[in-house]
Amino acid sequence: MAASGRPKARRIATRALRYLLLTVLAVVVLFPLYMTIVNSLLRPSQIAARPPTFFPTHPVWGSYSDAWNAGHMGRYLVNSAIVTTIITVGQVATAILAGYAFAFLEFPLKRTLFLVFLATLMVPFEITIVTNISTINDLGWFNSYQGLAVPFLATGFGAFLMRQAFLQVPRDLQDAASLDGYGHWRFMSRVAVPLARPAVAALSVFAFLGAWNQYLWPLLVTKDEKYRTVQIGLKQLRATSIDQVNVTFAGVIIAALPLVILLLVFQKQLVRGLTAGAVKG
Amino acid sequence: MRARTPLAVAAVLAVALAACSGGTESSSSTSGSKGCPLAALDRAKQPVQIRFWHVQTRANLDELRRQTDAFNASQSKVHVKLVDQTGYKEALQKYKAGLSNGDLPDLGQFEETAVQTLLDSKSTVTLQDCVDQDHYKTSDYIPRTISYYTVGGALRALPWPVSNPILMYDKKKFERAGLNPDRAPRTLDEVREMSRKIVASGAAKYGIALRTQDYFNEFLYAKAGQQYVNHDGGRNGRATKAELDNPTGKRIWTWWKDMVTSGLALATGSTEGNFDNLLSIGTGDAAMTIDASGALGPILQVLNSGQYPGVDLSAAPLPSLKPGGGVPVGDGSLWISNRVAPAKQAAAWQFAKFLEEPKQQAALAAATGYVPVRQSAVHFPDLQAFWAKQPAFRVPYDQLLAPGGPAADGSVIGNYQGVRDAVRDGLTAMLTEGTSVDDALAEAQRNADAAIQSYNDRIG
Numbered sequence: 001m002a003a004s005g006r007p008k009a010r011r012i013a014t015r016a017l018r019y020l021l022l023t024v025l026a027v028v029v030l031f032p033l034y035m036t037i038v039n040s041l042l043r044p045s046q047i048a049a050r051p052p053t054f055f056p057t058h059p060v061w062g063s064y065s066d067a068w069n070a071g072h073m074g075r076y077l078v079n080s081a082i083v084t085t086i087i088t089v090g091q092v093a094t095a096i097l098a099g100y101a102f103a104f105l106e107f108p109l110k111r112t113l114f115l116v117f118l119a120t121l122m123v124p125f126e127i128t129i130v131t132n133i134s135t136i137n138d139l140g141w142f143n144s145y146q147g148l149a150v151p152f153l154a155t156g157f158g159a160f161l162m163r164q165a166f167l168q169v170p171r172d173l174q175d176a177a178s179l180d181g182y183g184h185w186r187f188m189s190r191v192a193v194p195l196a197r198p199a200v201a202a203l204s205v206f207a208f209l210g211a212w213n214q215y216l217w218p219l220l221v222t223k224d225e226k227y228r229t230v231q232i233g234l235k236q237l238r239a240t241s242i243d244q245v246n247v248t249f250a251g252v253i254i255a256a257l258p259l260v261i262l263l264l265v266f267q268k269q270l271v272r273g274l275t276a277g278a279v280k281g
Numbered sequence: 282m283r284a285r286t287p288l289a290v291a292a293v294l295a296v297a298l299a300a301c302s303g304g305t306e307s308s309s310s311t312s313g314s315k316g317c318p319l320a321a322l323d324r325a326k327q328p329v330q331i332r333f334w335h336v337q338t339r340a341n342l343d344e345l346r347r348q349t350d351a352f353n354a355s356q357s358k359v360h361v362k363l364v365d366q367t368g369y370k371e372a373l374q375k376y377k378a379g380l381s382n383g384d385l386p387d388l389g390q391f392e393e394t395a396v397q398t399l400l401d402s403k404s405t406v407t408l409q410d411c412v413d414q415d416h417y418k419t420s421d422y423i424p425r426t427i428s429y430y431t432v433g434g435a436l437r438a439l440p441w442p443v444s445n446p447i448l449m450y451d452k453k454k455f456e457r458a459g460l461n462p463d464r465a466p467r468t469l470d471e472v473r474e475m476s477r478k479i480v481a482s483g484a485a486k487y488g489i490a491l492r493t494q495d496y497f498n499e500f501l502y503a504k505a506g507q508q509y510v511n512h513d514g515g516r517n518g519r520a521t522k523a524e525l526d527n528p529t530g531k532r533i534w535t536w537w538k539d540m541v542t543s544g545l546a547l548a549t550g551s552t553e554g555n556f557d558n559l560l561s562i563g564t565g566d567a568a569m570t571i572d573a574s575g576a577l578g579p580i581l582q583v584l585n586s587g588q589y590p591g592v593d594l595s596a597a598p599l600p601s602l603k604p605g606g607g608v609p610v611g612d613g614s615l616w617i618s619n620r621v622a623p624a625k626q627a628a629a630w631q632f633a634k635f636l637e638e639p640k641q642q643a644a645l646a647a648a649t650g651y652v653p654v655r656q657s658a659v660h661f662p663d664l665q666a667f668w669a670k671q672p673a674f675r676v677p678y679d680q681l682l683a684p685g686g687p688a689a690d691g692s693v694i695g696n697y698q699g700v701r702d703a704v705r706d707g708l709t710a711m712l713t714e715g716t717s718v719d720d721a722l723a724e725a726q727r728n729a730d731a732a733i734q735s736y737n738d739r740i741g
Binding site for chain 2: 043044045046048049050070133134136137142143216219220223224232235236237238243244
């Protein structure tokens with residue numbers, strides 16, 4: 001850029017300052033996570049000690065097996081993975097279809113319907129719990145994967161997000177595509193969705209996090225260990241007791257680990273999706 | 282997170298209310314029973330499976346598992362399956378939701394504050410019927426554990442497990458302050474006097490660490506003989522108003538405020554699961570604190586780990602406004618649902634009786650530090666040995682046995698949590714925001730009244 005005209009030293013100084021700032025922010029963000037890991041490896045009395053211990057010289061790994069067993073983590077992680085996958089895929093699929101319809105199709109009551117979609121954003125989840133429970137119950141889905149996942153397969157937020165993304169797609173592309181004989185389906189899958197990739201990525205992450213971190217709903221619609229999810233397991237390790245806090249910390253790490261792994265694995269796609277869209281759009 | 286909870290509770294309450302109106306049909310299909318169907322278990326051809334919703338954790342859960350296995354192995358008519366509901370609030374929420382979708386436990390463990398809500402759900406067996414029919418003797422129980430769960434002259438639930446708040450203090454710091462280490466303060470005034478000496482002598486930075494815990498305040502009222510709500514604590518007709526703002530209340534709240542503003546007490550906040558008050562004894566910040574007797578085991582374990590040499594933790598009854606007085610029952614109780622098959626109700630009664638046996642109560646107390654609800658439990662060698670080694674664990678038992686007036690029976694309140702929230706907010710405003718005692722107490726009274734009122738309006 002224009003920086004080429006500047007003296008080199010100044011450029012280096014700017015860069016150093018920038019990195020320093022980023023490092024400080026990274027430390028601020030990562031420190032609680034680091035202390036969670038450290039505390040999960042300490043004995044409870046060390047956690048209680050003042051000044052705090054910042055490095056586990058004699059790590060106690062037993063807290064992880066304790067958390068795994070006491071929190072039924074094996075079973076619960078599988079349940080969480082299944083439910084979260086269903087919800088994420090479902091939410092993205094319905095959001096793309098609904099968003100496409102609102103962006104590219106003309107049909108009666110379009111505006112009104114869109115407002116109805118938006119209105120669902122204003123209703124807190126707690127308000128719909130009551131009706132959702134009776135519905136799930138009448139369907140016979142109590143204590144099942146359907147009961148856990150189906151109420152979250154479509155969201156007004158997803159439809160809104162995808163509509164906004166699709167509105168950025170130039171109309172000329174649609175005209176060109178229809179001249180090439182593309183129908184709606186092909187235009188959506190070959191043109192619109194690839195262009196809206198950043199929105200799809202953002203929505204996927206959002207849906208995944210939301211589903212993974214659910215607590216109240218899974219607790220209410222499950223009957224026993226068979227269908228419970230990982231956040232309930234975490235609550236079962238509750239830290240009201242000072243002599244077991246390390247186990248709770250270990251449970252937190254176990255519950256968060258899948259998210260971290262997923263982020264590391266998909267980081268490339270995520271970043272590429274975001275930047276690719278940014279350049280093209 | 283915190284802000285969402287009331288909404289969630291309101292929503293689930295609405296489920297419960299919807300269930301109340303539609304509940305009659307479902308109950309008639311399952312049982313619709315009045316009374317206690319003891320004979321149904323004898324008629325059952327196969328072993329009766331029951332589900333026990335509990336909220337026990339860790340060491341407490343280990344002991345419950347052990348006792349449940351022992352029960353299952355001891356006979357072939359009843360098989361108990363434990364279901365962890367993760368916490369008292371969750372258990373009650375789930376129970377309310379269960380009233381509409383039928384996911385109800387045969388036996389449930391609920392908090393001492395849930396009495397009125399469960400009675401209003403009309404979904405539980407009046408255990409007095411079981412007691413009468415089974416000729417079950419309650420004379421061996423600590424009287425207050427029975428009177429707490431007796432409403433309208435009939436026993437509604439069995440106490441299990443029981444704990445209550447006590448005073449914990451460090452004898453070593455007492456010695457350094459020139460105080461008699463075997464003489465703990467009995468009244469709030471003595472707490473103030475001794476705190477003054479502790480601070481002046483430099484034995485600790487503060488005399489006492491006080492967690493702004495709403496239920497400690499309840500116990501202080503009860504021990505002072507002051508009911509918390511009208512209609513004799515809600516036991517002589519439904520409670521319609523709180524009784525927070527009165528001369529006794531003013532003296533108690535003034536004590537809270539004076540202790541903190543004069544620098545004699547360290548206020549450690551109201552966050553749940555926060556144990557800074559306990560740690561402050563180890564770190565030397567304070568010489569005393571008040572906490573649930575259930576916290577004794579864990580804190581002793583931490584203090585004895587060698588991290589804090591020179592601390593000798595001891596326990597004493599909760600100090601009161603004036604000498605004497607008794608404390609109510611705290612913690613859990615066992616409820617049997619009347620929406621399940623009669624044989625399951627009868628089976629739940631058998632298991633509840635088993636958990637209440639002196640032998641089981643003694644084992645529970647020795648393993649966990651809970652108060653044994655049966656007086657004959659204290660004769661069991663394992664409990665005697667445990668108490669001889671750790672005399673502090675006997676304090677909550679003796680304290681519950683000590684005589685007290687009607688206020689010591691505790692309160693029955695529809696929206697108990699709403700009243701607690703009002704008290705907690707009032708205390709917090711007074712201790713951290715400089716609100717005056719009069720204003721804080723008046724505000725707490727208003728909010729508590731509103732909470733009770735709105736619950737009563739919904740119940741109708």
